[in-house]
Amino acid sequence: MPDACPDRAALLAARLAATRARSVTLTDGLSAEDMVVQSMPDASPVKWHLAHTTWFFETFVLGPHAGQPPHDPAWAYLFNSYYVAAGDRHPRPRRGLVTRPGVAEVLDWRAQVDRRLAAFLESGPAAEALDLIDLGIAHEQQHQELLLTDLKHLLAQNPLRYLLRPAGPGTDDRVPGGLPPLGWVEHPGGLVEVGHAGPGFAYDNEGPRHRVWLEPFALADRPVTCGEWLAFMADGGYATPSLWLSDGWAAVQAEGWRAPLYWRDAGDGDWRVFTLSGERRPDPAEPVAHVSQYEADAFARWAAGVHAGSSSPAGLGTRLPTEAEWETVAALRAPSGTFADAGRYHPAPLSGPSWYGEVWDWTASAYLPYPGFRTAAGAVGEYNGKFMSGQMVLRGGSCATPTGHVRPTYRNFFPPAARWQFSGLRLAR
Structure with missing residues (x-):
């Protein structure tokens, strides 16, 4: 049954495209090596975040609601996180050992899934599928924050203290005087x-x-x-x-x-x-x-x-x-x-x-x-x-x-x- 609010599908499509693009933008300036290393069991590699969020849409939206098979069924084992009902998973502390598929392959997969999601939203999906896409957008935003916090932990392990971004306004070594009042x-x-x-x-x-x-x-x-x-x-x-x-x-x-x-x-x-x-x-x-x-x-x-x-x-x-x-x-x-x-x-x-x-x-x-x-x-x-x-x-x-x-x-x-x-x-x- 097509969704009764086609405007919602259009709004979701715009939000989805912006969110997916934002995740990739966060990797600007990173090397492939930066994106595959895992600094501790609680953190995940940048590449894994990009892949997991893609797996989420492929597994919970495109598969059950669009009838589309996964790009590579074997990748589900690598990029599932903790969804037991979705199948077996690679151990979390060993995500940094997964060098293949490479970063370029993951980015190609993301682009393919993005195109499939855009076409699916144009087809007039049911409200249940739109709800899952809404959840997927919020899920990806969570992983954008995790990507940054996990990357910071990784870069902090390097004695040379490499930067993700150059210092901008208000990020220099100034130490102004006085504390803000506490109300x-x-x-x-x-x-x-x-x-x-x-x-x-x-x-x-x-x-x-x-x-x-x-x-x-x-x-x-x-x-x-x-x-x-x-x-x-x-x-x-x-x-x-x-x-x-x-x-x-x-x-x-x-x-x-x-x-x-x-x-x-x-x-x-x-x-x-x-x-x-x-x-x-x-x-x-x-x-x-x-x-x-x-x-x-x-x-x-x-x-x-x-x-x-x-x-x-x-x-x-x-x-x-x-x-x-x-x-x-x-x-x-x-x-x-x-x-x-x-x-x-x-x-x-x-x-x-x-x-x-x-x-x-x-x-x-x-x-x-x-x-x-x-x-x-x-x-x-x-x-x-x-x-x-x-x-x-x-x-x-x-x-x-x-x-x-x-x-x-x-x-x-x-x-x-x-x-x-x-x-x-x-x-x-």
Whole structure:
């Protein structure tokens, strides 16, 4: 049955073409070697991201809804991620060993699938297929962010500190004085509704919309900055076990954490931070990035004055917000941060309130299903629900997130020790 809204197919076609082109543009300046190496088990090669997103459309759209066979059935084993119902998969930690098909072959495959998708959208597909293409666009945008974060981790392993992009405006070695003021948005608490209720696209884990009781609270109007994090470090934040959860302190000891990921002590406390535009001093006014949920929680405790004698920047019982608190306040604010489309790929210095963008905000909430949540049937149902254990929720978006990919109900999630994403925090009290 053809879709009743041909305009939707046309709009999706334009969005799909732009999204697919954007993924390839992100690889400008990379060598074939840059695109095949895997720096750690949690990261994937650039080539794999380009191939996996193509496999997604071929497997879930063109196969079942257009009756088109895959370009090479054997590639499904290489480029499936975690969809058990879609077949066996190559082990994730060994994706960097897959040198063939090569980068050129993957790009040719992408172009072929793009042409097939465009023709399929012109044929008047049913609403179910359009929904899957909508999901596929959002899925590819997620992988654009992962491509950047995984590539940053890879380039950081090279002692020569190669760049993805030359330094642009605001990305030089300047260290302006002063921190942006920290303001608070007060909320009276009470019974609130959270979760996606439409219209518009959302992942299944963003619903159903439901009611939550909140006690009175306040949420900071900007993320924690590098200047505040430097004060935490100088006050012994990484050496004070009373600030840390047990698992967090174990991670500090096992991993030797003394600063956020990508920070390097150049001597006498002269810290440098690696960015995709080169290494430089951390700007005190930019949001701190690449910290784990354990670190974020420890900072919030320190800021609350738990550590005797600490020079707290906030005080008054600061902590990490719950995801319901974050959503309730942020839902009334428009995005004002820096996103990936700016090409900066690093948090921008703040001069005042900032909502969405720059860094993902860790919350105190475990990633669990909302009341009434049901996974979709089939392999697509494995997209989010199967990970609702051992993960913590982040909200907002980052400087590596595509513009338009975020919304107040978006639930990102990672294990509490993860640091390679652009993850930061904003305080609550």
